[in-house]
């Protein structure tokens with residue numbers, strides 16, 4: 001083994017000189033040569049990414065090359081791209097993005113391999129450049145750690161070295177008279193390099209799992225009791241109709257929307273919230289200080305502005321937290337302020353009207369969700385929950401900063417991306433039963449669904465079949481004006497195709513509008529309509 005390596009190295013040395021001479025002329029390449037060059041590029045990329053991900057997992061999980069490139073793309077993406085991604089892939093949008101990045105990277109790496117064997121250095125510049133790009137992307141991320149640059153540097157160096165070494169092994173076998181022994185050796189090296197990269201990736205994943213001590217911290221936590229507990233859910237709030245969303249959404253089924261490719265893992269011991277800006281005095285609250293404050297508990301239905309008519313980006317939970325208004329009062333808010341910009345540890349921001357945080361609604365700095373500490377992907381250890389506003393302007397997860405400011409001075413994350421700076425939730429309803437497109441049996445049946453306009457409240461729901469007269473549905477007991485409400489209506493289903501529509505009526509006397517509007521810029525609207533076939 002040692003011997004044959006020696007020979008190999010000598011052989012490579014000789015041909016390198018030969019190759020330099022050839023560089024002055026065009027090299028004749030065969031299809032096989034190009035395939036092998038592409039394989040060299042791919043394999044160099046795999047080992048570079050694998051080692052960089054491994055280094056990231058160990059020293060700086062948030063600087064994972066895939067995560068920083070992905071997060072950068074998410075931040076740069078225009079809002080139509082976000083809409084399309086959510087529409088196409090739903091909550092699988094992140095997996096789709098990672099796959100997309102991997103495919104583009106693979107194509108670039110293969111091209112770099114081919115270019116490198118065409119002109120020494122060209123491919124190296126490309127793969128090295130990609131590594132450097134990752135380095136920069138990692139360093140400019142909000143909350144970048146002190147070693148954020150390291151994975152990108154590892155990627156760049158490993159990619160350049162691997163590509164040059166593999167390409168050197170390619171040279172003796174270029175052209176029309178390949179030496180089979182050299183070709184076999186090249187294949188072995190290429191496959192071995194790629195395998196090393198895959199092993200590093202796998203080890204990195206295991207290492208990332210091992211750093212999940214935040215899960216342990218979270219599991220060991222005991223939430224304080226609420227000074228103001230939520231009233232029990234009235235039994236008449238839950239109609240328990242098969243297929244109808246439960247009135248309280250279990251944490252594991254709760255929709256998740258955020259820009260975080262790697263979920264921030266915040267140790268409560270390191271967490272603090274800084275309240276600053278247009279205040280009389282800055283206030284900083286640590287985790288222990290927050291836990292010692294009186295806790296309020298309330299049911300609030302959270303909804304995403306990206307939710308389509310009839311969509312499922314909405315859920316209801318019992319939140320435990322300290323009212324934001326108390327902390328703002330402690331800081332002393334200046335009279336000309338009208339907005340609070342909340343910032344997440346990962347740089348996401350939301351602009352919330354000051355009034356929604358200081359009036360009598362329970363805008364919470366929440367630490368608990370349905371009796372548990374916040375799940376990590378739902379903002380552990382602390383997030384905002386504000387009744388009546390879409391999540392993008394209120395529900396900042398992993399929140400670390402509240403800046404008291406003005407709408408004419410600052411903007412939340414989604415506003416420059418084409419979304420409204422204010423996001424009150426629109427009056428909406430949806431049909432859960434029967435599901436659209438279903439075939440159901442003729443006879444006594446039921447139509448049921450959900451209706452909501454948080455912080456206003458639902459007064460009724462009307463249903464019509466096949467464009468007939470509107471009939472009032474039975475409304476379940478609402479938990480509060482801040483939550484969605486179930487509704488149902490008996491239906492004698494007759495054979496044939498039917499269209500069912502619903503519309504909600506609010507406590508304010510409004511009727512849900514028929515006119516369809518897309519989610520951007522301030523929330524979808526229109527009647528939900530389902531088509532069913534009765535057998």
Ligand SMILES: Nc1nc2c(c(=O)[nH]1)N[C@H]1C(S)=C(S)[C@@H](COP(=O)(O)O)O[C@H]1N2
Pocket residue numbers: 254255256257258259260302303304305344345346348377378379390391392395396397398
């Ligand atoms: N840090 C952070 N918080 C965030 C977001 C985000 O991207 N980053 N997205 C907001 C949006 S758009 C919504 S709809 C809600 C969703 O909260 P959930 O994932 O707990 O359901 O979180 C909000 N808070």
Ligand SMILES: [Mo]
Pocket residue numbers: 257303304305306390391392
């Ligand atoms: Mo959202």
